[in-house]
Amino acid sequence: VxxxxxxxxxxxxxxxxxxxxxxxxxxxxxxxxxxxxxxxxxxxxxxxxxxxxxxxxxxxxxxxxxxxxxxxxxxxxxxxxxxxxxxxxxxxxxxxxxxxxxxxxxxxxxxxxxxxxxxxxxxTHDHGEALAMADRIGVMDAGRLLQVGSSREIYETPATSRVAQLVGQPPMNLIAADLLDAKAGSEALMLGVRAQDVRIVAAPRGIEMRVTGYEFGEPSGLAYLSTDRVELCACVPSDLHLELGAKVRIEWEKAKVHHFDRRTGKRLPVGVG
The missing domain is CATH 3.40.50.300 (P-loop containing nucleotide triphosphate hydrolases)
Structure with missing residues (x-):
């Protein structure tokens, strides 16, 4: 050794x-x-x-x-x-x-x-280093082993909302939501979407948000967006010029959304929500 x-x-x-x-x-x-x-x-x-x-x-x-x-x-x-x-x-x-x-x-x-x-x-604390080098990754937080799997498994199907934020740059956007069911009642969820999966679109599509920050980068920059209740980050083309305070509209594919239990943080089966 x-x-x-x-x-x-x-x-x-x-x-x-x-x-x-x-x-x-x-x-x-x-x-x-x-x-x-x-x-x-x-x-x-x-x-x-x-x-x-x-x-x-x-x-x-x-x-x-x-x-x-x-x-x-x-x-x-x-x-x-x-x-x-x-x-x-x-x-x-x-x-x-x-x-x-x-x-x-x-x-x-x-x-x-x-x-x-x-x-x-x-x-390593460098998630990019881990994803690039490893055959298998063990994600640890506060002394606890949260998930073990291949780079693709860890990135694409994080077992918990904490793993989702620890692996990936920038960290996955997490949005609190409630699932309403006439029979089962309300279920507290946490929806996750990666910045790479958020797209800026033309009106009337999407959700309107305000630009609160921008970081230039190649091949994409990072736009920080918010509403009165939600803040998230989106990867945007580096040649897209965004002014602070400007309003943009965003959307993402439903298939790209991750679902977690808001109380336990555990990943929920595909189709929930």
Missing amino acids: AMLFQSPAVYPHLTVRQNLAFGAKSTYNPFNWWSRRSDPQVPAGELESAARLLDLERLLNRKPAELSGGERQRVALGRALLRRPAVFLLDEPLAHGDPLRRLQLRRELWALQRRQQTTLIWV
């Missing part, structure tokens, strides 16, 4: 090269490390390959004190990779990287895991 902590854990008295090599020779005696003249034997090319993967080649002779937090984290990750364990335990392994490097490393680690057919247990 190889463990990567959220805070970079590297040996401060060793160079980057020596830190990496330590991972490849886990049986090496650490108490005698600095008394040896040569590094532990690493299979030819493996250390250089790991350094290249993690963009550490120019840093191999530096010590941790000369590195940034993100660079130290990549050293710790490289040391774990060189151990070739049966299981990796990774606690937010990309948390210290800039967005571009995180995307590159995510892609490389995904390919590496497929090649080596090893198990990665990956802790």
Whole structure:
């Protein structure tokens, strides 16, 4: 088992090269490390390959004190990779990287895991990272495991309204509603609709709402909309110019609506409501 902590854990008295090599020779005696003249034997090319993967080649002779937090984290990750364990335990392994490097490393680690057919247990608060990397996701909140499933299952059929808000960006819109039935009476529901499924339409279709905020983005921006009783978020084309206070009309497909019990938060069967 190889463990990567959220805070970079590297040996401060060793160079980057020596830190990496330590991972490849886990049986090496650490108490005698600095008394040896040569590094532990690493299979030819493996250390250089790991350094290249993690963009550490120019840093191999530096010590941790000369590195940034993100660079130290990549050293710790490289040391774990060189151990070739049966299981990796990774606690937010990309948390210290800039967005571009995180995307590159995510892609490389995904390919590496497929090649080596090893198990990665990956802790992250980044829902996009989880959806992109995982074969199976476990969603935890306040120490409780709420749902386990594939990325598609978690995103498309969240088991509770809490899971619906934790997975997806922006969080799912939740709207309180009451289902009226002549025989069963009233049932308190929570309707969920993702911002990606909200469309701005021309009158007289849809529901009229007021624009209360806007965030530009590519390929879509985020429009924050409200009425006297409801607030929600919608993904809108980046070339659509919305003025604060303007009135727009929105709609969504009935099939895209999620239904939850308002009291328990649990998902309700398709067709309810």
